[in-house]
Amino acid sequence: MSELEARKFRYPTTGTESLLMGILIEVCTRLTLIWSAGTGLVAKFLLANGITLFKLREECVKLLGQGERSFVSPMTPPLTEDAQRALDWAVDQKLKSGDGGEITTIDLLLSIWSEAESPGHKILAALGFNDDKAKELTSLSSEPGFVDG
Known part of the structure; x- marks a missing residue:
């Protein structure tokens, strides 16, 4: 999914911003498919914190711009x-x-957050994600019986 997002934006590489979009697409897909049965922790956490794919894409364009129209990745x-x-x-x-x-997806989200100078980290920060939220997510994922899916 991350590679597809990079191609949609006509970016020549797949960066942390694309990884982040891939995570959101994955969790949103799961959210749509299994809402009534419950969904993954990341989906609930991101949505509860106002982080949506639409907002992520907006921040991505603000930070990195749109790729070249003539560029085909x-x-x-x-x-x-x-x-x-x-x-x-x-x-x-x-x-x-x-x-x-x-x-x-929690591992991936936290790994993007760990890359402090990366576009993905900057976009998460712009959307309100911070070290406290990373700690909260880590804490939730370490609870007995946790399943990310």
């Missing part, structure tokens, strides 16, 4: 350095936790 826009670091951070954190589970 490759099928798979390569990751930026900060996006690669964010993904590596998520993997490292999962390995350190020792739970052996899959990397979740």
Whole structure:
């Protein structure tokens, strides 16, 4: 989903802002499909904090602008350095936790937040996400019986 968002914006790379849009598309899709059965923690958390895909896209254009109209991105826009670091951070954190589970949308969201100079971090901050919210999300995800999905 992140790569598709990068291509829609005609960005030559997939950055943390694209990863963030991919997360929101994923959680919004889950929210639509399984609202009555409950939904993932990230979807509820982001929506409760007023962070929507529409607002994210607006902030993305404010920060990075729209890509060149004539630019056609490759099928798979390569990751930026900060996006690669964010993904590596998520993997490292999962390995350190020792739970052996899959990397979740929470892991990805927190990894984007960990890249303080990245566009994704700046966009989250502009939308009201901060260290306290990151701690709250971490705390919620560490509760017994937590399932991100």
